[in-house]
Amino acid sequence: MARTRHVIAVDVGGTETKAALISGVGDAGPGRPPTTLAQRRRPTRPTGDAVVEDVAALVADLRAAGPHPVDAVGLVVPGIVDEPTGTGVYSANLGWRDYPFTKNLEAATGARVAFGHDVRAGGLAELRLGNARDLRNAVIMPIGTGIAAALVVDHRVIDAPGEIGHVDVGHPDPCGCGQTGCVEARAGSAAIARRYGERANTRVSGAAEVAARLRAGDPDAAITWHEAVDALAKGILLVAALLGPEAVVLGGGLALAGPLLTDPLTRRLDELVTFQRRPELRLAALGDEAGCLGAALLAINMLEET
Amino acid sequence: MARTRHVIAVDVGGTETKAALISGVGDAGPGRPPTTLAQRRRPTRPTGDAVVEDVAALVADLRAAGPHPVDAVGLVVPGIVDEPTGTGVYSANLGWRDYPFTKNLEAATGARVAFGHDVRAGGLAELRLGNARDLRNAVIMPIGTGIAAALVVDHRVIDAPGEIGHVDVGHPDPCGCGQTGCVEARAGSAAIARRYGERANTRVSGAAEVAARLRAGDPDAAITWHEAVDALAKGILLVAALLGPEAVVLGGGLALAGPLLTDPLTRRLDELVTFQRRPELRLAALGDEAGCLGAALLAINMLEET
Structure with a gap:
């Protein structure tokens, strides 16, 4: 049976960034959904460096919010994303091009980072936890x-x-x-x-x-x-x-x-x-929580795979 | 290392059916392509029953053409196909609807049958053996x-x-x-x-x-x-x-x-x-052989998986 993991999930939106401390197990089935232990929101500032700085501050804040050490961070962003290399390829609204999110956020937090695309991560959450399960x-x-x-x-x-x-x-x-x-x-x-x-x-x-x-x-x-x-x-x-x-x-x-x-x-x-x-x-089914839940699943899946 | 398999591959086209006796190994990489040992062609007759009858005759013919027992048959057809259930869902030209190809061809030949869609199988062949390898x-x-x-x-x-x-x-x-x-x-x-x-x-x-x-x-x-x-x-x-x-x-x-x-x-x-x-x-790269090669890969993959 898979271990319970504690992860911080961050969904960078065009105007607002949502972050949550979430516990859950890999391959979460119905009846074992992830649990959100704490949440934070803040306005999104453009550029990749500003996003990494703000996400690192949210991670520090949420690390202090729970009793467990955090196993990983899941980060999802909009625009064109290259998931295998952890790169934000392009965002017109937020002003980055080929920005190395995984590398820079790992350096800023010391945590392992799973990186993905906001819409695909939200879809993953609907697929595993929401109205697309079947x-x-x-x-x-x-x-x-x-x-x-x-x-x-x-x-x-x-x-x-x-x-x-x-x-x-x-x-x-x-x-x-x-x-x-x-x-x-x-x-x-x-x-x-x-x-x-x-x-x-x-x-x-x-x-x-x-x-x-x-x-x-x-x-x-x-x-x-x-x-x-x-x-x-x-x-x-x-x-x-x-x-x-x-x-x-x-x-x-x-x-x-x-x-x-x-x-x-x-x-x-x-x-x-x-x-x-x-x-x-x-x-x-998941409303505007889908992105954060999907980011959490990416982080948990990364931990399960390694 | 994967075993060499001997399979009969059949590509049912709108006007002509191609069949081949092919030997190859699973997960065929560059340098280890399947080898075509014998080929047959005949006109395609409409309806699922006629196709199964004609394919069974081609299988019997090709079984006699090589020195090795045949491990499986790969069959690909046009139209709308449901691969997991082995069903030809619909073909306007060839006149079938929800026809159980795998079941009926296994009954007619006594061989295990891998069933697929002609275009997808041809694509699989280009992907593994042709110009899409990279x-x-x-x-x-x-x-x-x-x-x-x-x-x-x-x-x-x-x-x-x-x-x-x-x-x-x-x-x-x-x-x-x-x-x-x-x-x-x-x-x-x-x-x-x-x-x-x-x-x-x-x-x-x-x-x-x-x-x-x-x-x-x-x-x-x-x-x-x-x-x-x-x-x-x-x-x-x-x-x-x-x-x-x-x-x-x-x-x-x-x-x-x-x-x-x-x-x-x-x-x-x-x-x-x-x-x-x-x-x-x-x-x-593979021209009109792509469908047969893809059908052979489906059959070989089926054997590898079981």
């Missing part, structure tokens, strides 16, 4: 300002970019990535808020407000929402043709809309599907 | 009448449909699958021949003749070819965003065009790429 092939897709996916094939999160937010689904709108037609340019939460605002000539606080106006019968909200659903459906169908997932597990802020999102998305998929298996739609 | 993430994409791909992630062919021929790349043409905009509807070899014929108001024998006319400066051939290349490039970019392959290995009849295909495809990818890593383009 799935062999799945797409776990958090929808926030950005849209990306963890791709599960044969019960494993594969090491692949999963940039479903940046596949061209045929609409004419430009995207920040340089392409036109991206899923994210119509279905990302910031795009939904911006596009509704332009259409209704007003300002809204975010996609949740657009959802509220949709519930209240606002026709501009209905059009904006329909265009978002259409882009999501077309992106999901592309992935279905290539990877054949049994289910798409929707997470992130937009999934808080629940059936307001999944009902029209199911209908649109049914309209568009031809030869593909239409994947079941599910909502993610 | 690649960690790759797309191995035979282009014939149909277009599909074996998807390689972390040195493994993943168990996924890989239907890159049926992703929507935004053109208005209908496809036999029921969608519009499919890669195959512009870049499949039958589509190239048909679309050239319509444009030039003539008949050609196939895509190779369109390629010959392109070399000779025919402007209708140039337009048809350019549209095929454009569809292929957009399909490859979708896969690049999701899976990040280092290279795309092009096979099948259309890849016999060589630089006439890869040069404009490289240029078009360079024009379209934004954030994605532009995959290297390569030509497959």
Whole structure:
């Protein structure tokens, strides 16, 4: 039987960094989920050096929060990530390129570091602990300002970019990535808020407000929402043709809309599907804790493997 | 050290079935490729029962062709395949649905059967023995009448449909699958021949003749070819965003065009790429033997695992 490990898990987000002291065992099955013993949050500062400095301070703080020595640190970051070498290859928002996170954080903390990608780690947590536990092939897709996916094939999160937010689904709108037609340019939460605002000539606080106006019968909200659903459906169908997932597990802020999102998305998929298996739609279970839990699993798995 | 195995490999194609008696060892590395001792070909007859009957006859014939007892049969078929259960889920051309190939061929031959998908098995052969040997993430994409791909992630062919021929790349043409905009509807070899014929108001024998006319400066051939290349490039970019392959290995009849295909495809990818890593383009090494070699590897791997 696997040992109980004590790890510090850190999820570096675009605006906020979450850290947690977590205990758990390798190969955590249902009924033996990791336990979060303490949590911390702080704003994220750009550049790799600032992130390592702040994460090292969080690690020192959380080391003092529990009675056990810490066995390892799990760190997940956004952007393009090279997991085997522990490198943050690129983040436009946070300003790094080929930054050696594992090496520098190990030097700053003296702890062993497991390094990964935030979306893939969150997907790993949904796969092991959340709403994808029974799935062999799945797409776990958090929808926030950005849209990306963890791709599960044969019960494993594969090491692949999963940039479903940046596949061209045929609409004419430009995207920040340089392409036109991206899923994210119509279905990302910031795009939904911006596009509704332009259409209704007003300002809204975010996609949740657009959802509220949709519930209240606002026709501009209905059009904006329909265009978002259409882009999501077309992106999901592309992935279905290539990877054949049994289910798409929707997470992130937009999934808080629940059936307001999944009902029209199911209908649109049914309209568009031809030869593909239409994947079941599910909502993610772990909310914004998925990234930290996934980082903890990466750290525990690293300890089990060595 | 792994034992040398003697297997019969069968690749059921849409029009022709190829079979071979092959000897090899598990985990065949460079320098220890499988050896083909005898080969047979015959036309493919539709329906699962006819395929099993004909394959059993080929197996009996090849069993008599070599001095060693045969350890197993590897069978690969087109269409939608469920490898773990040994089932041919669906083939429009060959007329089966949920047909139990492994069970029925084992009953007909008395041999153990390893069952797989023709494109994925061909990709496995390119990965272990051909032009993808050094690649960690790759797309191995035979282009014939149909277009599909074996998807390689972390040195493994993943168990996924890989239907890159049926992703929507935004053109208005209908496809036999029921969608519009499919890669195959512009870049499949039958589509190239048909679309050239319509444009030039003539008949050609196939895509190779369109390629010959392109070399000779025919402007209708140039337009048809350019549209095929454009569809292929957009399909490859979708896969690049999701899976990040280092290279795309092009096979099948259309890849016999060589630089006439890869040069404009490289240029078009360079024009379209934004954030994605532009995959290297390569030509497959194994030609139409890839499917049989892959079927042999499936059989040898099955024997090694048990």
